[in-house]
């Protein structure tokens with residue numbers, strides 16, 4: 001049908017959408033086209049932050065979170081906090097295709113990926129990520145993702161608040177001034193996650209996500225990226241969703257599962273997207289995030305909170321990728 005193929009992606013990641021579109025138009029399956037699209041973003045380092053060397057953690061290291069989901073079979077593969085391997089989406093696909101598991105994490109995800117032929121161990125830092133990290137380290141006691149703890153000197157190590165000795169470390173005032181709040185380092189100008197849906201020529205849907213997660217995260221943190229239903233979800237009978245934003249908050253609501261299930265009950269994509277965002281906003285008015293929703297008829301929409309969101313679409317009716325802007 002002339003509705004398909006169809007590619008929808010978070011942000012104006014034009015090259016990634018073109019890569020997925022070309023693959024799907026050439027007859028690739030939805031899963032394989034999603035891999036081509038997300039891998040293009042990892043290789044090109046879309047927005048300077050998707051893929052290796054994007055967002056460093058507290059130790060200056062960058063790690064990969066990635067997900068792939070087949071909306072026909074409902075198979076899922078994912079990697080979380082994967083170190084030393086650049087190919088997040090390909091690793092996720094290997095988990096889906098060659099294991100009975102859904103998610104592998106950390107060093108052991110890397111070991112699996114390398115054993116299956118992906119290259120590594122590689123250094124996932126870039127000059128930009130090192131520079132960003134050094135600037136952050138130099139700014140003593142900058143708030144980060146910790147709460148109810150105090151730093152013993154500069155930015156670490158940290159102690160549980162109950163067991164720490166106030167006098168010897170940060171003064172109480174300094175803590176309140178500089179260390180007291182939890183700041184989300186999913187920046188308003190930092191679009192470091194690709195989440196993509198592809199409908200192949202048969203109308204089968206797959207979704208994928210790839211990200212470094214959040215800047216200056218605590219090592220070991222896994223975001224919403226590898227969580228099916230949170231960063232992305234697909235059901236070929238209904239449609240698909242992709243998400244970006246503050247994954248620590250968003251994963252508590254499975255917004256993409258919510259979007260797809262709302263569409264299953266007959267909601268239009270725009271209402272389903274707005275509903276998923278408003279469920280989060282009601283509990284966390286300061287969160288930053290966005291979703292796109294697309295139903296199997298090709299109708300698409302986005303909703304966002306805390307930032308202006310853009311998503312990209314390529315359909316048979318378009319000569320090239322079109323970018324849609326959504327305001328909160």
Ligand code: SD4
Nearest residue numbers: 192193213223244245247
């Ligand atoms: C995360 N959702 O790991 C990601 C970050 C993101 O645009 O989407 N940034 O929380």
